[in-house]
Amino acid sequence: MSRRPYVHEISRTAWFFKRPRYMRYMAREVTCIFIGIYTIILLVGLARLSEGQAQYEGFLAALRQPLSIMFHVLALAFSLYNSFTWFNVAPKALPIQVGEQFMPDSVVSGAHYVVWILLSIFILYWAI
């Protein structure tokens, strides 16, 4: 008799239940669905705006529905989660070397947070 390597099939739909770290990855990926939907809503709003005031008022009214508010709160939470996870891994993609040392991860992701907060303040200030 000779070799007969055994190949283990992996489930294409349930593999991520196997380890917590895969679940965390899936969570990060799933959150972008909400961000995607939010973007579509935003685009729809723009379209309505271009169609005239009445249409836009209708759109705004729809936004005030409890269901819609719930969705937005969720989407905000998820997009925060998504941003946090990405900022935290940013140092991996963009390591910054100064002399022989690499900047500590906290500095690189910290810079992301700082820019993010500054931008948010700027936009909020400008919007209000």
Place this chain on the structure above:
Amino acid sequence: METFKADVAIIGAGGAGLRAAIALAQADSKIRIALISKVYPMRSHTCAAEGGAAGVVKPDDSYEQHFHDTVGGGDWLCDQDAVEYFIHEAPKELTQLEHWGCPWNREPDGSVAVRPFGGMKIQRTWFAADKSGFHILHTLFQTTLQYPNIQRFDEYYATDLLVDDGRCQGLTAIEMKTGQMRRFQARAVIIAGGGAGRIFPFNTNGAIKTGDGMALAYRAGVPLKDMEFVQFHPTGLPNTGTLLTEACRSEGGVLLNKDNYRFLQDYGMGPETPLGKPELKTMELGPRDRVSQSIWHEIQKGRAVKTTWGDCVWLDMRHLGEKKINERLPFVRDICISYLGIDPVAEMVPIRPVAHYMMGGIHTDLNAATSIPGLFAAGECACVSINGANRLGSNSLVEILVFGHRAGLSALEYVRDQKPGNDAALASQGEAAQAKLRALFMRDVGKESIAGLRKEMTDTMGEGVGIYRTAHGLTETCNKLADLRRRYADVALHDKTNVYNTDLLSALELGSMLDCAEAVAVSGLERKESRGAHQRLDFTARDDNKYLKHSMAYYSQTERPRIEYRDVVITTSPPGVRDYSGAKK
């Protein structure tokens, strides 16, 4: 039986085997090279070397210095023509590795940095953090990937050499994934099978270091040279034997007995050097044989630290501080914490001497050629000899490069005018090797177990052939080994599966180890003097009149090996006194 044809077959893909393969491939793109190894190349034990590799580069250094350190370190048992060749080739080989991408540590100006090492008077050890051997091995392996004429046979276990018409013309090997025997027909064979440290109960060597390469040549009639010289490294972890690199001491770590006294000063290596300021070639940076022997004496005098793993002394690195330890010795810290539960930053580490390296091996000449035409050997399995009675730390990583290269070129030169062999004769030798294997495979489960025999072998080696030896102990060990070799004929396998049968490999490896162990013990018994790593309590002095000679052990299937002697080549350095006191500096 499936047969592969090549021009040169190399057994072993550690540093020496890979270097030989590259030398061949670069010299001639038409030559077919079969690189055969029982493990994937990057698993070879070269990866375990931490400290570094010696080669003269700095302006304050000279070839003469490296020559004298090596010859004196080897207690004048080195062949000086070989050392001469070796030291001149060393920097070239190390530079060559640099050109292939090896990440040697650097000076701020971008040139290669060197560190101090035991027994070397001048800093000349090139290093890649505490992973020198690892980087050498991976650089070599990765470099081989660009040569299509190097065909690798990974996880093939070489069992026998094919010698016909007085020439070595190939080998047989077991393909582990199928369990089938394969025949390699080649016009020359290079053995680069590594050391045999596993014959000792307490050693720094990986599982693969079972002396297969030595046994292959030995059984084919090539003598094993200077086998009694076994290096005991002073600083092994007391339970696993894991090596704590000499860099622990070159960075400033010190050895203490149970009274926290730096005892090396009592053994001709004083006076004491200031804490944290190690000086070259004295105290903690004395040569390995001397340091290990001093530890043995401290233990005899009852000044050892008692641990559950036996008598130890302390290695104290606390004064180096956490920062330096993390920077220079991160792996050492890791290992102490994992295997011993001790953090060297906060506590002293118990250590004891551990079998580490075989100075002896397959007898070759300067060209890496053995006494059988067409058979070459290089690396730890060979003995050219540059290490003499005691190898200096960081010489052997260079030896595998220099003589791996040499073996490749010598084999190339040799095969150029070789006629093809006699297929029928080689085939029938292959069949015979297979029949032998089948007999072992088919044998009913006998009363001798592989693990049991192995344990008896390592125990008797530990007792009789340790740091200090006596006629009585050696005789007992020789008798025991003869008995074990006889009983080995009865050993049987539990595993009768073809695919990846590690039981079968353990049995074959045990056979190799027993043959090597006997060569070590008998050569030791016959050498009635103390020199370098071979220390006899009944003959305490060096005896240049009788024993300024290499021991040559010749194999016999049924008897113990026959020992003959061969003159040492002395060119410029007559035997002198080894002085490691710091006094005159």
Place this chain on the structure above:
Amino acid sequence: MSDNRLGARQVELEVLRYNPDRDETPSYQRYSVPCKNEWCMLDALNYLKDHIDPTLAYRWSCHMQVCGSCGMMINGEPKLACKAMVRDYEGVIRLEPLAHFPIERDLVSVADDFMDKLKRVKPYLIPAKPKTLEEGEYKQTPAQMQRYRRFSMCINCMLCYAACPEYGLTKSKFIGPAAITLAHRYNLDSRDGGRDERQEEIATNEGVWECTFVGACSDVCPKHVDPASALQQVKVASTVDWYLEHFMSWNKK
């Protein structure tokens, strides 16, 4: 000094066995092994092989976390058996061969695919400016070396492949973490000029663009090589390449 900090206990091991000569599918076998607390899993396996069952097959050599032979799944996580300490586990410990690789036998997996991938990414120095030995070494400052040093520490243990779901889901089409990291290591080396050749292999769909940044490779890597970082860097660099090529055609090399 006594070993009171290092006790002993009986440990239950559940080991995946597969003998292709005999078994249709793998199954678990239970062993009870007397272990010291200072032991690593490899010590337990060696005891098992020497005293209980000589037919068990697994790979090992160095027993010091550097040869990369002894990778296996321990309670579902890819680990080096010589690095995983028995004292860190409770209850029954499950040992299986590395995930995502075919099983040759017992704990031995088939490594051919990994070896092919290493070769494919040209992991050797392709000198930017060839030099002879007489001209001495290439100068490389400690800072230049630091750029790639971490990525040169890979011991080829394949744990990252066993952790990477993409490697499993693409049925090993993905070149995978360690091989791409090694290519990147040479790309970052100041002495090297072979980046274009390597990018042809790694900046592709089977290469780095198969990676969705799960990050599991870096979590399990026993040598802190951080392959996930290398892969993201390759993505950034090849995106920059793409823009340079498509929008700044005058900038072409």
